[in-house]
Amino acid sequence: MIKLLQVSKCFNQGRINEFKALRDISIEISTEEVTVIKGPSGSGKTTLLTIIGCMTRPTSGRVWVKGQETTSLPERFASEVRRSLFGFIFQQYNLIKGISAIENIMIPSYPAGVKRAVIVKRAESLLEELDINAKAREKVEHLSGGEQQRVAIARAMINDPSIIIADEPTAHLDTDQSSVLLSIFGRLKEQGKTIIIASHDPLVINSEWVESTIALRDGRITEGGHQS
Amino acid sequence: MCIQRSRTTLSPLTIFPRDHSLFLREVFGDSQMGWIERQRGYLDFTLASLARRKGKNISLISVYALIVFLVSSLVFLTNSLLREAEALLEAAPDMVVQRTVGGRHELLPVSYIEKIKAIRGIKEVLPRLWGYYYHPASRSNYTIMVPADFSLGEDEVQVGEGVNRTWVGSEEGRFYFKAADGSSVVLKIAGTLPAATELVSSDLILLGEAAFRKISGVPEGFANDLAVTLGNKAESLVIAEKIVLALPDARPILREEILRTYVAVFDWRGGVALILLSGAVIAFLIFAWDRAAGLSSEERLEIGILKGVGWDTSEVLTMKLWEGTVVSLTAFVIGVIGAYLHVFFASGTIFERALKGWAILYPEFTLAPEISLYHLVALLLMTVGPYTLVTVIPAWKASIADPDSIMRQG
Numbered sequence: 104m105i106k107l108l109q110v111s112k113c114f115n116q117g118r119i120n121e122f123k124a125l126r127d128i129s130i131e132i133s134t135e136e137v138t139v140i141k142g143p144s145g146s147g148k149t150t151l152l153t154i155i156g157c158m159t160r161p162t163s164g165r166v167w168v169k170g171q172e173t174t175s176l177p178e179r180f181a182s183e184v185r186r187s188l189f190g191f192i193f194q195q196y197n198l199i200k201g202i203s204a205i206e207n208i209m210i211p212s213y214p215a216g217v218k219r220a221v222i223v224k225r226a227e228s229l230l231e232e233l234d235i236n237a238k239a240r241e242k243v244e245h246l247s248g249g250e251q252q253r254v255a256i257a258r259a260m261i262n263d264p265s266i267i268i269a270d271e272p273t274a275h276l277d278t279d280q281s282s283v284l285l286s287i288f289g290r291l292k293e294q295g296k297t298i299i300i301a302s303h304d305p306l307v308i309n310s311e312w313v314e315s316t317i318a319l320r321d322g323r324i325t326e327g328g329h330q331s
Numbered sequence: 332m333c334i335q336r337s338r339t340t341l342s343p344l345t346i347f348p349r350d351h352s353l354f355l356r357e358v359f360g361d362s363q364m365g366w367i368e369r370q371r372g373y374l375d376f377t378l379a380s381l382a383r384r385k386g387k388n389i390s391l392i393s394v395y396a397l398i399v400f401l402v403s404s405l406v407f408l409t410n411s412l413l414r415e416a417e418a419l420l421e422a423a424p425d426m427v428v429q430r431t432v433g434g435r436h437e438l439l440p441v442s443y444i445e446k447i448k449a450i451r452g453i454k455e456v457l458p459r460l461w462g463y464y465y466h467p468a469s470r471s472n473y474t475i476m477v478p479a480d481f482s483l484g485e486d487e488v489q490v491g492e493g494v495n496r497t498w499v500g501s502e503e504g505r506f507y508f509k510a511a512d513g514s515s516v517v518l519k520i521a522g523t524l525p526a527a528t529e530l531v532s533s534d535l536i537l538l539g540e541a542a543f544r545k546i547s548g549v550p551e552g553f554a555n556d557l558a559v560t561l562g563n564k565a566e567s568l569v570i571a572e573k574i575v576l577a578l579p580d581a582r583p584i585l586r587e588e589i590l591r592t593y594v595a596v597f598d599w600r601g602g603v604a605l606i607l608l609s610g611a612v613i614a615f616l617i618f619a620w621d622r623a624a625g626l627s628s629e630e631r632l633e634i635g636i637l638k639g640v641g642w643d644t645s646e647v648l649t650m651k652l653w654e655g656t657v658v659s660l661t662a663f664v665i666g667v668i669g670a671y672l673h674v675f676f677a678s679g680t681i682f683e684r685a686l687k688g689w690a691i692l693y694p695e696f697t698l699a700p701e702i703s704l705y706h707l708v709a710l711l712l713m714t715v716g717p718y719t720l721v722t723v724i725p726a727w728k729a730s731i732a733d734p735d736s737i738m739r740q741g
Binding site: 150153158159160178179181182183185186187189191193197198199200201202203206209210211212213214215216217218219222258259262 | 365366367368369371372373375376379380382383384629632633635636637638639640641642643644645646731733734735736738
């Protein structure tokens with residue numbers, strides 16, 4: 104269970120450009136389910152995902168992940184939680200240019216002190232499963248959008264996390280590529296992963312794998328979740 | 332709006348095992364090897380990272396290696412010259428006694444020998460005849476000296492390599508000198524001093540006593556100074572005091588003092604050269620600081636991504652530390668090897684004019700290849716340490732924020 108209680112997030116607090124991205128959000132997300140957070144651009148979807156995934160701290164409110172409060176975790180432990188529990192698929196993929204697909208995939212495993220042979224084997228298996236093993240040694244900037252997306256998924260999966268967070272995963276994909284991506288999410292769900300997707304793409308929102316939906320607008324929940 | 336629903340048929344996956352404990356055991360089980368594997372991972376990533384900015388890093392390493400090369404050459408050369416001087420001074424007398432009048436070095440009556448010999452602890456006292464001879468045609472000042480064991484004829488000389496190279500106007504192996512009384516003295520070259528002694532013998536002309544007195548005008552019964560050999564070198568200070576008491580115008584100079592003078596001369600010359608070089612060093616530091624301090628938006632985004640996928644600040648810093656170490660250590664090794672070859676196999680061509688010889692007489696000799704560990708470690712700390720720090724500090728400043736903020740700013 105992932106639980107947020109009265110979470111607010113304010114950027115540039117106290118400055119002239121102060122912006123409230125989230126306002127008193129209280130939600131519960133069940134594990135081993137696919138949850139979609141929908142809403143128009145600027146509604147706070149990405150901010151909500153980053154708070155759930157310990158990538159940033161809320162300005163106020165509390166967050167629990169699998170019973171452990173993560174709101175005030177020291178940076179070192181927050182990193183540990185990110186590494187072991189979460190797999191992130193960023194909207195812009197956020198792959199590191201100039202290095203190969205397989206090297207990108209292996210990055211999250213380095214701090215874990217895993218034997219290189221184990222990481223390589225694991226990365227190769229992921230590449231094969233995602234059908235991009237032929238592109239393993241190619242630099243990521245030479246891959247198509249769909250291939251880059253799959254490299255980003257493989258990177259998110261390398262440490263075998265139990266929660267997958269995907270931010271607008273179909274934003275840069277055509278319909279066919281989006282369908283392939285959704286099928287991958289479906290397979291992950293079958294393996295018991297908790298999947299949280301931020302999207303305003305109807306293809307994602309209406310996917311048969313989606314079990315719950317939370318709608319956001321102007322930083323407030325307008326549908327689903329629990330608004331306090 | 333037409334909404335297409337995903338209808339892909341899925342097969343159970345083996346790659347995402349439901350029970351991932353097996354993988355985690357494999358991943359985290361061997362904690363003793365974990366640290367090494369982590370460092371290997373960071374290093375792998377660092378090398379890949381450096382390789383993708385190949386042009387930029389090669390130019391940085393080249394400039395860096397050049398600075399290390401120049402500083403190392405200077406340190407090696409100064410140090411080796413001092414060692415060379417030390418080795419040659421082993422044969423020098425324990426003490427030299429001069430006479431001073433009005434603070435200036437004056438000729439000394441040989442009658443002083445008996446007075447000094449009377450002091451207990453003195454083994455031997457020998458008069459020394461030496462001076463300088465300016466040869467207008469060569470526009471050089473040479474050192475002329477009568478060795479204690481001079482075995483050549485009175486019309487013969489033995490000269491240093493530098494004299495052979497620079498003396499203008501010798502005919503059929505004969506040197507023409509103008510004596511103190513205005514007459515000419517012709518001396519025949521009977522031999523050349525060994526090249527190994529060139530640091531101190533480059534400008535040296537060894538000749539007989541009669542020829543010396545004629546050329547220099549030093550009268551009979553006088554010497555330039557006295558070479559004193561002691562029974563016990565530990566008593567040198569006490570004996571020097573006794574000599575000054577017995578002969579108030581005498582000035583004893585200990586061998587250690589001569590060595591200190593050499594150290595001061597070479598250190599001073601090395602210091603001057605280092606000051607001239609410091610401009611280049613400072614320019615490089617500014618360049619390195621600018622490169623390291625101003626992280627590009629790409630580099631900041633990269634740090635944000637690393638943190639986003641689970642690296643913490645210390646892990647990002649470790650990676651940056653590796654990056655700084657790889658760059659600076661590579662430059663250090665290239666620079667030091669280059670300096671070693673330059674100093675010990677090419678006679679330190681760049682700095683020899685500044686450090687070796689005097690006037691226009693530059694000794695040409697090959698220094699014995701030898702590097703002190705102290706200097707090597709000092710160079711390592713002076714070059715690798717600062718660069719690594721200027722690489723890590725901006726990375727630390729960038730990575731202390733949460734990953735979301737870094738990526739938004741990047």
